[in-house]
Amino acid sequence: MTISPVLTFSQQSMYDIVNNLSSLAARFIFRPIEESSYFYFTQMIKRDVPLKDQDQGKVAESAEVLSQLGKIVTSIGLVIVVFGQSYSHTFLYLYGGKKLVEASLPVQLMRYHSFAIVLLAVNGVTEGYVFATMDNQQIDKYNYIMVIFSIMFLVISYVLTCTIGPVGFILANCFNMAARIIHSIIFIKQRYKSTGHNPLQGYFPGQKFITVLLISGIIAKLSEMVFYEKSILLHISTGAVLFSITIFVWCLENLNSLRLGYDKYKRRVSLKMD
Numbered sequence: 001m002t003i004s005p006v007l008t009f010s011q012q013s014m015y016d017i018v019n020n021l022s023s024l025a026a027r028f029i030f031r032p033i034e035e036s037s038y039f040y041f042t043q044m045i046k047r048d049v050p051l052k053d054q055d056q057g058k059v060a061e062s063a064e065v066l067s068q069l070g071k072i073v074t075s076i077g078l079v080i081v082v083f084g085q086s087y088s089h090t091f092l093y094l095y096g097g098k099k100l101v102e103a104s105l106p107v108q109l110m111r112y113h114s115f116a117i118v119l120l121a122v123n124g125v126t127e128g129y130v131f132a133t134m135d136n137q138q139i140d141k142y143n144y145i146m147v148i149f150s151i152m153f154l155v156i157s158y159v160l161t162c163t164i165g166p167v168g169f170i171l172a173n174c175f176n177m178a179a180r181i182i183h184s185i186i187f188i189k190q191r192y193k194s195t196g197h198n199p200l201q202g203y204f205p206g207q208k209f210i211t212v213l214l215i216s217g218i219i220a221k222l223s224e225m226v227f228y229e230k231s232i233l234l235h236i237s238t239g240a241v242l243f244s245i246t247i248f249v250w251c252l253e254n255l256n257s258l259r260l261g262y263d264k265y266k267r268r269v270s271l272k273m274d
Contacts, residue, residue, distance in 0.1 A: 014106050015166045021095065022113040025080060026120055030073060034124035037069055041132035048135045052194045063197035066188070068257045069125050070203035075250055077118025078205065079243070082213050084114030086220035087239055090232060105166065112170045119177035122203075126184035133191065142183075149179050206253040209246070216242040 044062040045051070051059050088110035093101045100106055134142065153176040160168025188200060223238040251258065 011105065011166050014103070015109060015169065017096070017100070018092075018106055018109040018113060021091070022110060022117060025117055026124075029076060030121045030124050033069065033073060034128045037065070037125055038128040038132050040065065041129050045133045047133055050194070051191060056195075059195055060197060063192060063195070063199040064260070066125070066129055066199040067202040068254075068260060070122065070200070071205055071254065072257065073121040073125050074118065074203060075205045075209065075254075077121040078210075078213060079246060080117050081114045082217035083220060083239060083243065084117075085111055085217065086224045087236075088114070089224070090228065090235060090239075093232070109166060109170065112167050116170055116174050116177065119174055119181065123177045123181050123184070126181055126188065130184045130187050134187075138187075145183060149176055152176070152179070205250070208253050209250045212246050212249045216246050 041062060044058045044065075046054055089101055089107045092106050092110060096106075130142070131139075153172055156175055157169050157172035160172050162168070164171075185200060189198075192198060220239055220242055223235050227235040227238065
């Protein structure tokens with residue numbers, strides 16, 4: 001349970017409900033990706049050896065995997081952000097009924113939480129690579145940096161929560177995740193500086209996917225305004241169609257990523273059979 005001296009018990013309980021629901025995406029989607037990527041990078045990259053002195057085939061492959069994983073989790077996170085703006089009210093209504101959504105706070109919290117989820121997703125992959133490839137000296141240094149980040153988070157969360165209420169706690173968490181992502185980006189850039197690879201270059205999704213996602217977000221918002229009060233089922237159906245179109249466009253735009261993942265899956269299955 002969240003305990004904060006600047007929030008009422010009602011606000012704390014609402015925050016806990018939304019936080020627990022929002023964490024389902026992290027628990028069932030992003031955490032398995034983070035754990036698998038961490039294990040993969042520990043097998044591919046040696047901690048105490050510069051990348052230029054390691055097996056260049058493994059270095060190139062790990063850079064490609066890091067890039068593709070980053071694009072995948074960023075894409076998933078952006079889908080959650082866009083559809084979260086139009087379906088937070090629907091989701092909370094189906095979960096807790098009319099009483100839960102009578103107050104605007106739970107819906108507002110869930111909408112803001114969607115932004116925290118995309119940062120959490122990106123941080124999971126980048127930090128997974130960092131933890132998998134840091135040497136002991138770098139890990140010790142990172143622990144000190146984490147102490148600084150934690151202090152900053154406490155200060156920012158207190159100030160923002162006093163200023164704008166429970167939403168401030170989510171925004172403080174976003175600032176904390178963003179700081180950790182920036183640290184990981186700096187580490188990855190320095191790590192690959194002498195190799196000619198730039199795994200961060202392909203992190204952002206393609207233009208077609210972004211365009212379709214934005215159009216879907218606009219239509220979904222219009223659906224919430226027009227259809228939600230009349231028929232929640234129609235609003236959900238509209239979202240399902242838009243979601244399917246968005247995923248289809250992403251798959252068309254990322255056939256190489258899908259092939260790479262399928263090839264690695266086949267390789268893993270063949271190794272298990274041998």
